[in-house]
Amino acid sequence: MTATTPAWERVQLARKPERPHSLDYINALISGFVELHGDRRFGDDPAVVTGIGAFNGRTVMVLGHQKGSNTRENLDRNFGMPGPDGYRKALRIFKHAEKFDFPIICFIDTPGADPGLGSEERGQATAIAENLLALASLRVPSVGVVIGEGGSGGALAISVTDRLLMLENSVYAVASPEACAAILWKDSSAAPEAAEALKLTAQDLLEFEIIDEIVPELEPAHEAMDQTIQRTGDVIERHLAEIEAIASDQGIDNLLEVRYQKYRNIGAWVDKQEEMLGELPTPMTASGNPGS
Amino acid sequence: MTATTPAWERVQLARKPERPHSLDYINALISGFVELHGDRRFGDDPAVVTGIGAFNGRTVMVLGHQKGSNTRENLDRNFGMPGPDGYRKALRIFKHAEKFDFPIICFIDTPGADPGLGSEERGQATAIAENLLALASLRVPSVGVVIGEGGSGGALAISVTDRLLMLENSVYAVASPEACAAILWKDSSAAPEAAEALKLTAQDLLEFEIIDEIVPELEPAHEAMDQTIQRTGDVIERHLAEIEAIASDQGIDNLLEVRYQKYRNIGAWVDKQEEMLGELPTPMTASGNPGS
Amino acid sequence: MPDFFRRKPTFNRENADNDGPVVPDGLWVKCAKCKDLVYSKDFERWFRVCPKCDHHARLTAKQRVEYLLDSGSFEEWDRGIVTSDPLNFSANGDRYSDKLRQTAEKSGQRESLITGKGRIRGYDAVIAATEFGFLGASMGSAFGEKFVRAVEQAIELRLPFISVSNSGGARMHESTFSLMQMAKTTAALSRLGEHKLPHISILTDPCYGGVTASYAMVADIIMAEPGAMIGFAGPRVIEQITRQKLPDGFQTAEFLLEHGMIDKVCRRSELAEALSLLLLHYTDATMGRRQPDYVYVSNGLGEDGS
Amino acid sequence: MPDFFRRKPTFNRENADNDGPVVPDGLWVKCAKCKDLVYSKDFERWFRVCPKCDHHARLTAKQRVEYLLDSGSFEEWDRGIVTSDPLNFSANGDRYSDKLRQTAEKSGQRESLITGKGRIRGYDAVIAATEFGFLGASMGSAFGEKFVRAVEQAIELRLPFISVSNSGGARMHESTFSLMQMAKTTAALSRLGEHKLPHISILTDPCYGGVTASYAMVADIIMAEPGAMIGFAGPRVIEQITRQKLPDGFQTAEFLLEHGMIDKVCRRSELAEALSLLLLHYTDATMGRRQPDYVYVSNGLGEDGS
Numbered sequence A, B: 001m002t003a004t005t006p007a008w009e010r011v012q013l014a015r016k017p018e019r020p021h022s023l024d025y026i027n028a029l030i031s032g033f034v035e036l037h038g039d040r041r042f043g044d045d046p047a048v049v050t051g052i053g054a055f056n057g058r059t060v061m062v063l064g065h066q067k068g069s070n071t072r073e074n075l076d077r078n079f080g081m082p083g084p085d086g087y088r089k090a091l092r093i094f095k096h097a098e099k100f101d102f103p104i105i106c107f108i109d110t111p112g113a114d115p116g117l118g119s120e121e122r123g124q125a126t127a128i129a130e131n132l133l134a135l136a137s138l139r140v141p142s143v144g145v146v147i148g149e150g151g152s153g154g155a156l157a158i159s160v161t162d163r164l165l166m167l168e169n170s171v172y173a174v175a176s177p178e179a180c181a182a183i184l185w186k187d188s189s190a191a192p193e194a195a196e197a198l199k200l201t202a203q204d205l206l207e208f209e210i211i212d213e214i215v216p217e218l219e220p221a222h223e224a225m226d227q228t229i230q231r232t233g234d235v236i237e238r239h240l241a242e243i244e245a246i247a248s249d250q251g252i253d254n255l256l257e258v259r260y261q262k263y264r265n266i267g268a269w270v271d272k273q274e275e276m277l278g279e280l281p282t283p284m285t286a287s288g289n290p291g292s
Numbered sequence C, D: 001m002p003d004f005f006r007r008k009p010t011f012n013r014e015n016a017d018n019d020g021p022v023v024p025d026g027l028w029v030k031c032a033k034c035k036d037l038v039y040s041k042d043f044e045r046w047f048r049v050c051p052k053c054d055h056h057a058r059l060t061a062k063q064r065v066e067y068l069l070d071s072g073s074f075e076e077w078d079r080g081i082v083t084s085d086p087l088n089f090s091a092n093g094d095r096y097s098d099k100l101r102q103t104a105e106k107s108g109q110r111e112s113l114i115t116g117k118g119r120i121r122g123y124d125a126v127i128a129a130t131e132f133g134f135l136g137a138s139m140g141s142a143f144g145e146k147f148v149r150a151v152e153q154a155i156e157l158r159l160p161f162i163s164v165s166n167s168g169g170a171r172m173h174e175s176t177f178s179l180m181q182m183a184k185t186t187a188a189l190s191r192l193g194e195h196k197l198p199h200i201s202i203l204t205d206p207c208y209g210g211v212t213a214s215y216a217m218v219a220d221i222i223m224a225e226p227g228a229m230i231g232f233a234g235p236r237v238i239e240q241i242t243r244q245k246l247p248d249g250f251q252t253a254e255f256l257l258e259h260g261m262i263d264k265v266c267r268r269s270e271l272a273e274a275l276s277l278l279l280l281h282y283t284d285a286t287m288g289r290r291q292p293d294y295v296y297v298s299n300g301l302g303e304d305g306s
């Protein structure tokens, strides 16, 4: 693949059912993996897999969205769209990792959080928000890898990590190209144009400094599964070793400061205060509170 | 009332619907009370009331089991029997209090935790257990008061406090006299005998050093509501001031150590190791693990 | 620079982005819910709440600040921060940068969030309020930056932080930049919490997507206005995907209260009172000072704040 | 002192407190679930699991320790700790102290919990296992004291803590003393956690009341044997109070897994393997040592431990 591959082609590659999913990475990279289940509150969401195991000789907690490789598996896994129970299972694992000083590895691969009735009733928004809050100050090193689809808040909820990587043919955006096309083009068949406009490729996001590195796919991942997974493992190892070194040499508070600045600094804005001053009306103030 | 009032009479007084319930204490003792709702997971359990307010000039978080004063209210409040959502609401408030260094006051008044199907599905046992764990190491001072019925694990889940007080006509036991009678007497009409045997009165529990003080009821609480509540407030204040002094003079870790020892030392056992030695067969060891 | 701020928006203007009353003439307004006519001055006096059906009409950020804060106490911050269109986004020939200019002209705001410092019944607080008229109060880069600066100021000044939110969802024109504002705003609140300063979140109609799935739902106290629609996915999306009929009252503030997601449904007329009571409790305890001259009611929040 | 320990319990004895097989003769046992006859030596070899229907028969604490730990590795602690009957309890003329003596004679144990140190596939651990034959493994003062001492020893020795539990409910004869053991055992685990030592809880049939509502459900990892009945209130109590028909499979280990309350349903034959794998991960990381000679399977837990 080259850097000029159209965004829409990336989207289709990222969604390929044959593409390796989280459990493929986990089974290949994590020795003695023990899957852990349940949120201890309501259920065990099959769209999120999580557990404990050894990554290159150190104990880690791993988790990921889990899509199926076929329709049947996808129905079982809700197409990799977690409900609040999935995010709360993840939260439990984050806290578990923190308790025992285990680093965390997250595999991101979801069209988005489940938009069902039950998910709303049980606080989908709350569950995602609580994960963002927890990850921001989690006192262990963490690495996230977008291996397929990074869909909106449902992806973000497990990707606020110290280092964020993307497979070459994965995508990450605030909305699906179809949804974006339906809203802004008033025509969901404009998804290819929307995909381009959303700047959702790994290359785009590296340029924006939103991600830290691209894991190259010399061939698309589903055509070279073992090599892709091994290469991904190597890149994870390099980043994990770096942030572990920061944590052990400079202290975990320093790692947290670096993580805070990483997210704090994402955004493209300018301060036009100066040039506005001349042309503004009187600064806005509350002109009266009828209740006081 | 005198110390020789039969236990069964205490049980009946403790259960009187006209007796002041948690909200009566809260409304009288807590200034500017703002009730807070919900467990942020599933629901808002009306059998637990909780909120923030000022107790004698300091901000506190308060919570309690809430019974109704009549059948209709009791149906709304599930007779003061919380489900897991009630315990998780309490847990949220415990953590909230810890975050802001607010002391906690708990009013205990429940026949027990809800034994329904939904409560089991959502982890009643887990919810209670997690509260016990959280309270054991909560880094703020806490006072609990049994104001009516202290029923089993459902009461314990919010009563693992630095100081535990009981109203003179309240009771606290591992099971209701009726349940105990049904099982051990094979006859639930033996409840009065069971009540006696269970040693569930405030006087008993003070002698056992399981509670710290009895709030006297010169008249039964429901016949002298205001005086009883004010007297209860005075006793809470005295204990709260004492443990706040420990926390501020000796540090919160010392208060936690005192709390740990308080519960660690409850139990009536003897070590007969010495006198057994002569008559024992060879010490038990695993004689073979077929699997290894 | 276009002259965004010359045209002072008036309360009674027709506004397509607003579910508020349509004004048949200058004296009367027509409630968007019960369709009754309400005398315009009454409507304003009641904070744009219909006295007949209690419908809480949407407010602009400016109205919100005016209604909530003590008169003249608001000091706005970071008014110059605007997005820089990092994707150079255009959809079907419509450029984001053009849209921003048009929206600013129409709404009288340069971004979908205003921030600043003010007083509520005498209590100092930092406040951030969304502007639904600005691209549906979607969270873009400028929103995120203003929010985080306000939180950082709250830490600096040791003040409580109050957010008043509604939002239609993501700012697609900023794609992943928009998404990452969820992480950015929430991370800032994590720091606020470490400093033991409270965040009180007020949810207003409608509140969806990135805003609810981030800073607005991890507050220490969460209140919502009656009838406000609040959720992660919008009702049309849910119906379309699940092909289920949504139950009555689904995603209303009252529904969220019942499902344990918020602390209180609070009428607009009681909001300042409720907030001041909370600020009293937190200020006393965490900010190391008391305001004993403030007399609060001993039996808590009445049903009628004034 | 009565001679509690002379009569060594044999595996195949009839035992009214046990749901295990009834022995028609010495060679064959009858499965309590499928009623099939199983050759006695096979039954023992399969850890008292029926090879035909997979029914996991209840184990005594002694059997549990024998099955789980490496041969000869168990060192029992605090065998002399017994309750002192603080309430001087008697029900309908039956004295608790008499009951304790009778139970001890029958079960061959002096209390409902045994504790000690042992090895699982080479990994040192502290273990606490309940004895259901002793008053339904109810949690009395002696149980609580032995449990807490074992946790404190685990902290002292920096070892992981494994509990294997079943229980019928509260020890009514000790009333509030029994209740308070829930707080006592859980408080000890809170300390264990502060020392970053893991607690792994194994739930076995039946597991109810105070045990599930305390230490057994706040473990770092929770596993349960297949078909084990686990809950807060017992099914008869629930049916009686709610007058609802309980669904099939209610309160089984599989039901708890589905409802998110446990990490894994683990067959008895795989338990030592599963535990050793977990101990490997925790030991490496938190106990500052590695056991690189232990070869684990790279693709995780197989379906057949050996």
Ligand SMILES: [Zn+2]
Residues within 6 Å of the ligand: C031, C032, C033, C034, C035, C036, C050, C051, C052, C053, C054, C055
């Ligand atoms: Zn109206």
Ligand SMILES: [Zn+2]
Residues within 6 Å of the ligand: D031, D032, D033, D034, D035, D036, D050, D051, D052, D053, D054, D055
């Ligand atoms: Zn069988």
